[in-house]
Amino acid sequence: MANLSKRLPTNIDGNLYVDSTCIDCDTCRQLAPATFKEDGDYSTVFRQPETAQEEFSAYQALIACPVGSIGTKVKDAKVFSEARASFPLHIEDGVYYAGFNSEKSFGANSYFIRHLSGNWLVDSPRYLKQLVRFFEDQGGLRYIFLSHEDDVADAAHYAKYFGAKRIIHQADVAAMPDAERVIDGNEAVQIDPGFVCIPVPGHTAGSMALLYQNRFLFSGDHLWWDRALRQLGTPQNLVWDDAQLKRSVRKLLDYAFEWVLPGHGERVQLPLEDMKNAVRQLLHRRWNVQHSLL
Numbered sequence: 001m002a003n004l005s006k007r008l009p010t011n012i013d014g015n016l017y018v019d020s021t022c023i024d025c026d027t028c029r030q031l032a033p034a035t036f037k038e039d040g041d042y043s044t045v046f047r048q049p050e051t052a053q054e055e056f057s058a059y060q061a062l063i064a065c066p067v068g069s070i071g072t073k074v075k076d077a078k079v080f081s082e083a084r085a086s087f088p089l090h091i092e093d094g095v096y097y098a099g100f101n102s103e104k105s106f107g108a109n110s111y112f113i114r115h116l117s118g119n120w121l122v123d124s125p126r127y128l129k130q131l132v133r134f135f136e137d138q139g140g141l142r143y144i145f146l147s148h149e150d151d152v153a154d155a156a157h158y159a160k161y162f163g164a165k166r167i168i169h170q171a172d173v174a175a176m177p178d179a180e181r182v183i184d185g186n187e188a189v190q191i192d193p194g195f196v197c198i199p200v201p202g203h204t205a206g207s208m209a210l211l212y213q214n215r216f217l218f219s220g221d222h223l224w225w226d227r228a229l230r231q232l233g234t235p236q237n238l239v240w241d242d243a244q245l246k247r248s249v250r251k252l253l254d255y256a257f258e259w260v261l262p263g264h265g266e267r268v269q270l271p272l273e274d275m276k277n278a279v280r281q282l283l284h285r286r287w288n289v290q291h292s293l294l
């Protein structure tokens, strides 16, 4: 619960505010960019919602915020409950953003994939009745893909409830030692038709991306859309091994995908060839790799 006495002075006057418990995870800026922006080490309300849609998005941000740092002086109970009921948010073709980001994963995004051969959870949201019910209604969870050690959050609870198999890389397995499926080495592994686990060491030794249907790349903290640059981004500071990170970004040129769905940062959809070019531009910008070599 946000606390008015901790309201950040950077907030513009009005009903909605961010307090000083904000961990600057970016979730609110993704969900309601017309209302929230980054200011120093926090998010802040730079503009109060003016339309019903902006208000709804701001309430979605309030609900998804992993640490309850967003508050209202006067809560609209109807909008609040409708916004809460809107999660998980459908993205496309049975792929959902789960919402309810967890503080245990520093507010990382997690995703749900509805599929005939069994549903997937990608990283973990908070363990909540609403999500359990939703997953149950969709037929449960067969696999939980863990992109890396930072974002396991409540995966063990979901795995236990649904009897789901957790998939993690050997190098990050300390975060989920009793995972049912451990991927080793650098080779991509197909789990079910249409689902490929691609080891992408760099941010952590055991980072992996999940490629679904050669369209959706669930990228953990390996790759995201940088909204300021309007280009793909990859870690600069939190890097276990930069040379491996470079190889892992380059490796993505071997695959086709049009969506990047990250743990942290903005998601993006681009036509296949534009996405390949965006990966090439990232390699050039970050490591000065010439396009002619790619």
Ligand code: SF4
Pocket (backbone or CB within 6 Å): 018, 021, 022, 023, 024, 025, 026, 027, 028, 029, 042, 043, 061, 064, 065, 066, 067, 068, 069, 070, 107
């Ligand atoms: S979602 Fe919450 S913790 Fe994350 S940046 Fe916004 S206010 Fe801060």
Ligand SMILES: [Fe+2]
Pocket (backbone or CB within 6 Å): 148, 150, 151, 203, 221
């Ligand atoms: Fe991470």
